[in-house]
Amino acid sequence: TINSNAIVAHTSGSVAMQAVSNHVNHGVFYIPQSFSKSREMNFEELPICVEFNNSIAQEGLEKLGNQLSSKLTYLNSQQRGRLHIAAVYMNNFVNHCYTKADEILNEANIDASLLYPLMNETLAKAQEISPYEAQTGPARRNDVQTIARHLEALKSNDRNMYDAITQSIKNTYGN
Structure with missing residues (x-):
């Protein structure tokens, strides 16, 4: 049995706090970061997002969070879910774009460090x-000739991704 003063918290960005609501003192302790064994993190600089159901959970999660970081933030389950979606765009999708760029460069025997x-x-x-103000490129300029040349040069299985991102940029800027 769990001590009645125990705090049970999950660490997911995409799961509502309700997932641990069968415990008296419950909450969420979410760090929006991608962790790897090969890279050390300075937790002091990482934001920690907490949510809690009562003062006992609040006190425990705040104490832990403040020991690790100076950037404690309070987000409810809906806000944290939106943060997680944004993190997928910023981390997973951007990294996949880096992967696709590496493939294109490797096929042309070009050093990716360029x-x-x-x-x-x-x-x-x-x-x-x-990010909105920083956007550049053929989609932002609505440079249809360059976009057409890029699509022609890409392997057929890479064209959908290029076209989807191009259309999203065009839609964002009203092109």
């Missing part, structure tokens, strides 16, 4: 002026 400064500048601009 694009590292572009990767860094893209992130810096997105953080400095906003």
Whole structure:
């Protein structure tokens, strides 16, 4: 049996707090970060998102969070779910785009490190002026000739992804 003062919390970004509601003191302790064994994290700089059902859970989760980080944030289940969706776009989808770029470069025997400064500048601009304002490229300019050349040059199984992202950019900017 679990101690009646025990706090049970899950760590998922996409699961509602209700998943642990069968425990008296429950909550969520979510860190929006991708962890790898080969990379060390400075937890002090990581945001920690908490949700709790009562003052006992609040006290315990806040104490733990404040020991690890100075960036404790309160999000409800709906907000955390939206944060998780955004994290999938920012992390998983962007990383997949890096993978596709690597494939294109490898097939052409081009060193991928040629694009590292572009990767860094893209992130810096997105953080400095906003991703919306930082958007460039043929879809943003509605450069249909360049888009057509790119689609023609891509393998057929990569065209759908290129076209979907291009259309999303065009829709975002009213092109």
